[in-house]
Amino acid sequence: MSTAREDLTGRARLRDAAIECFAAHGFDESLRAIAARAGVSAGLVRHHFGAKEALRAECDATVLARYRALKNESLNTSPQQLFAQFPSSRDGGILLVYILRSVREGGDAGKDFIDHMVAEALEFSRDAVERGILVPSRNEEARVRFLIQQSIGAMVVSFAMHPELPLDDFGAVMDRYYAEAMLPTLELYTEGLFTSREYLDEYLSFMAGTKNPPAGRAGENMTR
Amino acid sequence: MSTAREDLTGRARLRDAAIECFAAHGFDESLRAIAARAGVSAGLVRHHFGAKEALRAECDATVLARYRALKNESLNTSPQQLFAQFPSSRDGGILLVYILRSVREGGDAGKDFIDHMVAEALEFSRDAVERGILVPSRNEEARVRFLIQQSIGAMVVSFAMHPELPLDDFGAVMDRYYAEAMLPTLELYTEGLFTSREYLDEYLSFMAGTKNPPAGRAGENMTR
DNA sequence: TCGATCGCTATACATGCGAGTAGCGTCCTA
């Protein structure tokens, strides 16, 4: 990642250019545009990868690997990123934008990203509840999946409102979003939204009356 | 809407077929497929609308109009739909799926839908705060926009995980999602997530130290 | 020094799309 672009082999340059193009313009970006960005000819894509699908697969794998690496090296669990733990560096920015686009597009790559984050967040959440930092839930897994869907979804929607993201300075775009979402997130997570418990209690007693003992599990595996 | 399909003119049949196709398969659906679904030839699209873009625009306008109508006639503000107030009928289901796809795709149509919902929710929110139902926010508009982005975004992500939505029974898909999201939503809105106020207070005192008096307004107009 | 492999380019298909044109039948009207 920190290697100068000129030092990379054509294959790697093509892969990195594809990641940037996909992140900035979407996965429908043409092979010719990707090749132009990499400074090579279009035919080289086929030479190295055989088909566009394979190039895409390698991009997905690379992004996931880099995301995990970047996450491990800076084990930041700052409060604002509890359920959307993302690095805000320039390198991290493009990774997140790529991931958001994958989720937005649907398909297996997006599913994998989401599942990966849910698994990570579930681990963190169980621990945080045990340490008394988070309020416990009646269905921990359903809550975590829901919170991830909300957090990622809010970013997806926010970015979808913009016609095209700038090719450079992904980090700045991220910072803008964080600044916008920080206060509402902290307010909601700290003070909630309802002033009374009646809606929740009503739902709980309603569900207790059904033959569905663990409330809220209906359709739980919907996103799998 | 309740008119039998055979009674409609070709133009209306094309428009309704396009709405269904767009909702089920996305906006890249070909004119030929839409025409086939409407039971007419592909050239008729051009005859009536001139170009695909115009057909799309008419679909957008129709969906928004029907959504507003359906919303007005059933002024339901049940707690679970506070910030994603949607009808769950069959007709309402396809409208919501269409809207979700518009948002997911980005562009002006999605923006309009979001802005419309934000405006509606802001009105409701101000009133609910005044009536003591909702906890007040330090920045009401930012919170509303954020909650809408979260609510819609969660649905977008959830639906994006599915390769293709069923052409029929949009309502059932909606019900599955509600069943999945209800408990976490009520828990979060009622009990919050953090056990202590320290994260929020820390952020507030930090923002008070900057020259940015109304905390959380940075990048507020990002989604416009 | 030979030659073979490798990285890469240029060019040529095949396909699917939106858009455009010509013409046929039908219904409404004068």
Place this chain on the structure above:
DNA sequence: TAGGACGCTACTCGCATGTATAGCGATCGA
């Protein structure tokens, strides 16, 4: 009943894309 507008279809064109093939030139080992 003749005429014309309208709804609609069949066919064609240009364009962009992914895919495929042929060939060039350099590097490296025998």
